[in-house]
Amino acid sequence: MGILIFDKPFKSFEEQIDILENKYNLYIEDKNMALSALKSLTYYDLINGYKECFITNDKFEPGISLGFLHIFAQIDRHIQSTIFKYSTIVENSYKSKLAYVLAKNFGVCEHDYLDPDNYFRTNNKISFSRIQKACISIYDGSKPIPQPTKHYVEKHNHIPPWILFKNLSFSNAINFFQLLKSQEKHEVADLLIPDKNLDYYKKVEFIIASLNIIRNFRNKMAHNLKFITYKSHFHSLDPKTILHLLPPGLLHWKDIRQNKIGLNDIYGDILCILILLDDEYLQTSMLADFIISFNKMDNGKSTPMKLVKTKYFSITRLPPDIAKRFTALYEAKLKLLNL
Template sequence: MCYDKPFKDFDEQIQILKDRKLIIEDKDFAIKALQTLSYYDLINGYKECFTKDDEYDGETTFLDLYILHNFNRTFQNVLFKYTVYIETHFKTILAYVISKNYSVDENLYLNKNNFINPNSTEKKKILNATLKRVNNIFKNKNIEDIDEPTRHYKKCKNHIPPWILFKNINFADAVNIYSFLRGSDKEEVCNLILSHIDIPINDKKELLKNSLTIIRKFRNKIAHNLKFITYKTDKKYLNYDILKNTDYKLFLKFLPSLNVDYDNAYSMIISMFILISDDFLITQIACDIEYALSIFKQKALNQRIFEKFFSISEIPEDIQKIAYMFSFKDMFPTT
């Protein structure tokens, strides 16, 4: 059989890159990088940025790709770090509302009757599958296969409260549980998480659900080492019309156009700021972004590579300035 992707040793991989007009100044360094980072992540991950018809422009070097890749991963790690705070905050409030309104007993608060009855067959399947996955977390007969802290409560307590169980459910299932909450429960979660935003409750619910969706989608790309820099969502989630009535309109001022039908990495950053109300964390995000950019600027020998990251990701080059402006938004009127 003639395989589309046959095995190539490292010398052959280097030759392929040279044939495609990528400049390789240090072959030993390039081979070491390919051994460490993999051809797919380092080369295929950025080929849309620098190639046309699968050929480089004759100016891009292997070192350019290496520096860009390392910055991209560093920048993604900054974003990922704060999505963990967001997930924890979201699950904490979700568990708080559910335990307050229903019970701390898993057999009661996971009862399907506590949730809306979806009209569509597809949504019914999603609800049933979500509740089944959540139940399976603690129903495993082999207790050693249950993760902490749920395992401890399964062994030592007579119930597993939501704030414990939800530590072991994935982000997508937590978002699904929120989506199927009854109206009053959903409003309560929304008002607690977005207490810092003064907009009508329906706008608030849309903003929370869509911001969570964007963060989940982009975090999945980061977690699985997939193409983050070029990723765009299949449809537009973040409603700019809602943001125009909030402090987050500052972020919109740096967009080249508001008429887009997708969300990008900048949408993820906006969503993070929306869901983090802690002033200390907001300032810390700005500091972390500034530090990552400063390292990139020092190491990017080719200014074109620096500019390429922002043009492809559609993150404004002024992102650190924007982050700091929002951190001190009371000093920078947005009207």
């Protein structure tokens, strides 16, 4: 048997820098800084993660340096971490509201709220039997039982939905909503969006689309996949509905019609999170976190920082005046909360 020659052999940090300089024409302004960047963010994250944005014909664009990539990655990570943080809050809030309605209407025992008679058997290729099986597999002992479900299996005589759903995937939790019958679906929809002026069917449509958009972007971030160019192509928001639900100034018809933003992209994801948080304090906190990120770009006086801002907004297609939009809403909410 011959010796296997690996097509991705080990390369020292110094060798990685040499490849970047001589193969990819990346400008290395400081070798020590380059070593530090590669040690903290890795070659793959810095190069492969962003090469579709800055590489043409296997060469970096003129003006792109490792220092630029390092700053770009730090800004991107900060914005991603903010989106991820509030995505998780939305997921937990949604599961809590869903569990509340199921417990109220069907009971707190898993045998009752997982009874197939309480749901449509199928809807848009979603099968309740598959979701039921996924729920049962959490506590039946066929695999290690996670906490907090394990505690209830060992110490209590039933597993309430608000406990079981902590171990249920976001995807299956969303599918639960789609399989609810009209009364329960209406109750969950009103808890998520307590807007009496929005048609029930528009609410349901928005909830399904927005939860899936949040889930899709969250999964991209969780698995360190390409985030900044991603669009949720299988789920898109209805323009009239999101404009109705948002405070004035965050999204305009021009954004949608001319710039094609706000419906299934990063900005759409951020807006969905803001709507579904449905809590003035959380919304204010989220706006403040984003404003900090945007101010970091504006406060940078160096040429690389200015280039980072231009490139980041161009690639993500976030509105160039997003900081102004968010600051106006943030200040309005502070006055409302008397802070």
